[in-house]
Amino acid sequence: MSAQDRVDMAKPEVTTRDHGAGVGRSLLWLQNAGLPIALVVLVLFFSIRSDLFLTVQNLRNVGLQAAALAAVSCGQTIVILTSGLDLSVGATVALVSVVSALAINHFGMAAGILCGIMTGAVIGVINGILITWFRVFPFIATLAMMSVLSGLALSISGGTPITGLPPEFTSLAYTRVGGVPLPLIVSVTVLVLVFLFLHYLRLGRHMYAVGGNRQAAILSGLNVSAITVTAYAMCSLCAAVGAIILSARVGSGQPSLGGSLPLESVAAVVLGGVSLFGGRGSIFQVAVGVAFVSILSNGLNLLNVSSYTQMMIVGGTLIVAVTFDQRFVARS
Amino acid sequence: MISAHPTNDQVRGPPSGLSAVGISKRFGGVKALTEVDLSIRPGEVHGLVGENGAGKSTLIRILSGGLKPDEGSVQLDGISRSYSSPADSRKDGVVTIFQELAIVPELTVAENIVLGAEPSFDRFGLTLSRHRANLIAESVLRRLRGDAIDPRRRAGTLSVAERQLVEIGRAIALDAQFFIMDEPTASLSPRESNALLDVVRKLRSEGKAILFVSHHLDEVLEISDRVTVLRGGRAVTTLPAKAATSEQLIELMIGRPMETLYPPRLPCSGPPVLRVRNLSRPPSFEDISFDLHRGEILGFAGLVGAGRTEIMRAIFGLEPPHRGTIELDGKTVAFRSPRQAVRAGLAFVSEDRKGDGLVAQLSGRENLVLTAAAEGGSGTVVRRASIRVLSEKIRQQLHIRGSLDLPVAGLSGGNQQKVVIGKWLLGHPRIMIFDEPTRGIDVGAKAEVYRTIQKASQDGASILLVSSELSELIHVAHRILVISGGRITAEMSSDDFDEKEILKAAFAAHLSSAATEAELRA
Incomplete structure (x- = not known):
């Protein structure tokens, strides 16, 4: 009577659940509070080590530097929430920078910026189509696109910066509203828009559904492909905003912009507690992640740490963050 | 028909x-x-x-x-x-409610219930009205007598039973008429199962x-x-x-009477090989002591989660015990890794054969020689000819059906299990641990697994057999230890195996819950 015995014997009384939830809760707490605490420690450390760190001028600098990364990380967050990844954000920034610089020189500022943004949207849709229709892994699809877009940016620009941009464009980067750099205001706006999108629009909730349980999303009749394509389109749109900010700062269309953005954006997003496995994370935590990465690099600059060493430190930080993510997934 | x-x-x-x-x-x-x-x-x-x-x-x-x-x-x-x-x-x-529940952990209960058909503020259905989603979820859950579940809770924090209710709730919100439920009670406790059966009755009455x-x-x-x-x-x-x-x-x-499933039990009377004393790793298990004799099949009965698998893992060096000793042939051993245990002549047929036992993409042959102790696999270079000879021997011995040249993922569950067992047999282990060796395999393969276990014990191996199928233990083992709440609560030998006594001992640590269970059934 094997089957019957199994009925009698296979009766687990779940006794370990409370214990497990306790571990999960403390880990969750660490996830949520760990980064802000680390940020505070970082700020304290740099304030003590450098007199220049806690000055209005420097904090404005940090804000300016963080602006582009923040915009790009917003997009990266959306993609990672759907359990995807976009490695092409850096190359997207380069191409958008070149395209918008050329367009600004030909059609004027507003039309030029619009051209750049549209370019971003097209790139995102291509990424999304590669991943959904052609079923290329996000990692491979966006890695390949990174090369394609970089090459495109270099050949359009002939490998040199596109200069001669009107001063009203370049001054955008240094405009302040109430003492706050305009680029930072733009990025914070993007952040708030992404927050509203993720929390109050059905499509935003569907991003969580696709990343959290793809099967559930399919069974509930969601158009998973369309949702995925939208996610990549939004990611590249955000990258395009970052490209405009960076181009204004450097005052030209640069085919070499954004090389470190894939790593930095993924680092900021994962530091912000967004799971690389998808479906879990909040955009405001990512903002803290962006602040962490930006302040880290600013502070290291002030301490005269070489950019080579900085690269190692950012890489190490990402590894630590991912280790936490893995632990968390393993426990829950 | x-x-x-x-x-x-x-x-x-x-x-x-x-x-x-x-x-x-x-x-x-x-x-x-x-x-x-x-x-x-x-x-x-x-x-x-x-x-x-x-x-x-x-x-x-x-x-x-x-x-x-x-x-x-x-x-x-x-x-x-x-x-x-x-x-x-x-x-x-x-609507089909599969075993793998389709719940999005990060969304709320209400959002899961209305997923794909969310109520909206605007005409185009862009926005999500959480308030109305919560109301829908509340009314659906009330119909299912799941009022205890807060629609605002994150679905990831729910128990399996609650998730199931949420999924049934989603179907009801869609006004489903046909419910296909695949093993709905497989991972529920008795009380939760009863609650689920009530829900099913409710659905029927509607x-x-x-x-x-x-x-x-x-x-x-x-x-x-x-x-x-x-x-x-x-x-x-x-x-x-x-x-x-x-x-x-x-x-x-x-399709046949049940008696033919088990081979007749053969006697065993060898000297002790493995001596376990006061093995503890709280809260999983505590004070586990027993002797295992040469050629003996020692069964471990108990409820799922009683700590049996953890004991086996401790012996095999996967999760070292906190206290207690293990003696192998009179010498104290403390395996820090499975590798050391394998070298000392232990083998572990795990309950999760896909996760722990097999590399799904490799062929049956390659899996067979994967163990460090397997003769064809020792050394650095893979010797295909000797692999072939060895694997043919095992195939005949265990009656493995299907091609050993293709990835094992393509074999049936029973044949996969035989490959796992064969992999260990190749190393001529002296102590074999079987953890739920017949879970999820068909009757024919079960009979062959029992025969194989018996053959191994006749050849001098000593067997630790963990099983949740009581009849399996009663027919195959020489002796049974009952584990409850991480402790040994009974020991009996084949002359006085008694199903009722074993069950009673298995519930020993859960007497209160067992009593409520009896009430529920009455």
Whole structure:
């Protein structure tokens, strides 16, 4: 009577659940509070080590530097929430920078910026189509696109910066509203828009559904492909905003912009507690992640740490963050 | 074969409900289903039982649109339907609740229930009205008597039973008429199972049709109006549940009397080989002491989660014990890794053969020689000729069917298990640990696994056998230790095996819950 015995014997009384939830809760707490605490420690450390760190001028600098990364990380967050990844954000920034610089020189500022943004949207849709229709892994699809877009940016620009941009464009980067750099205001706006999108629009909730349980999303009749394509389109749109900010700062269309953005954006997003496995994370935590990465690099600059060493430190930080993510997934 | 269409259907005109009509399905050369008829009618719970591999999951997938039949059709109220996906069949009100629950952990309970059909503030359905989603979820959950679940809670924090309720709630929110439930009670506690059965009864009283697929035959008989038995891809019979017993169902499922399953027990009287004293790793287990003799099969009975697997893992060096000693041939050993244990002559056939036992992409042969101790696998260079000779020997010994040259993922569960066992046998282990060796494999393969275990013990290996199937232990083991709450609560030898006593000892640490359980059933 094997089957019957199994009925009698296979009766687990779940006794370990409370214990497990306790571990999960403390880990969750660490996830949520760990980064802000680390940020505070970082700020304290740099304030003590450098007199220049806690000055209005420097904090404005940090804000300016963080602006582009923040915009790009917003997009990266959306993609990672759907359990995807976009490695092409850096190359997207380069191409958008070149395209918008050329367009600004030909059609004027507003039309030029619009051209750049549209370019971003097209790139995102291509990424999304590669991943959904052609079923290329996000990692491979966006890695390949990174090369394609970089090459495109270099050949359009002939490998040199596109200069001669009107001063009203370049001054955008240094405009302040109430003492706050305009680029930072733009990025914070993007952040708030992404927050509203993720929390109050059905499509935003569907991003969580696709990343959290793809099967559930399919069974509930969601158009998973369309949702995925939208996610990549939004990611590249955000990258395009970052490209405009960076181009204004450097005052030209640069085919070499954004090389470190894939790593930095993924680092900021994962530091912000967004799971690389998808479906879990909040955009405001990512903002803290962006602040962490930006302040880290600013502070290291002030301490005269070489950019080579900085690269190692950012890489190490990402590894630590991912280790936490893995632990968390393993426990829950 | 009894027809699934009683005559009164024809009196009423077109048959109402969801039916499978003459469905056949092949996978490559294997016929998974042959001319299966089955119907589920409004207001009915229809049980579906069968051994693993009998075709239950194939039938479910066809009914829910996940697979297309080669022959025959799925009909709704007598009209042939062709579903392209489970999402497609949902539009007709056919909802399948799979074992792997389709819950999005980061969304709230309410958001999960309205997923894909969220209420909105605007005309275009862009925004999400959390307030209205919560109201919908509340009313649905109240209907299911799941009021205790807060619609605002994150679904990831729910227990399995609660998640199941949420998924049933989603189906109700979609106004589903046909519920296909695949092993709904498999991972529920007794109380949760009873609550779920109440929900199923509620659905039935509201005129829904339910296909209830389960291994738990008592439950199937308790809840169902009719039961269909599948065997080897055919619907052997459909019978009223009232008239059936679980013994009858089992014999229909395996197609022969049950006695032939187990080999006769052979005597054993060797010196002790393994001596375990006061082994502890709280809270999993504490003060575990026993001797294992040469050629002995020592069974470990107990409830799932009693700590049996953890004890085995401790002995095998996977999770070292906090206290206690293990002596092998009189010498104290403390394995820090499975590698050390394997070197000392231990083998571990894990309960999770896909996760721990096999590399799915490698061929059967390569898996066989994967263990460090296997002769063909030692050294750096893979010697294909000797692998072939060895694996042929094992194939004959264990009656492995199917190609050993293809990835093992393609073999049936039973044959995969034989590959795992064969892999260890190649190293001539002296102590073999079997953790739920027959879980999820068909009866024929079970019989062969028992025979193999017995053969190994006759060849001088000592066996630790963890099993949740009591009859398996009673027929195969020389001695049984009962573990409850991480402690040994009973020991008996083959002369005085007693099912009731074993069960009582297995519940020893849960006496209070066992008592409430008895109350619930009464």
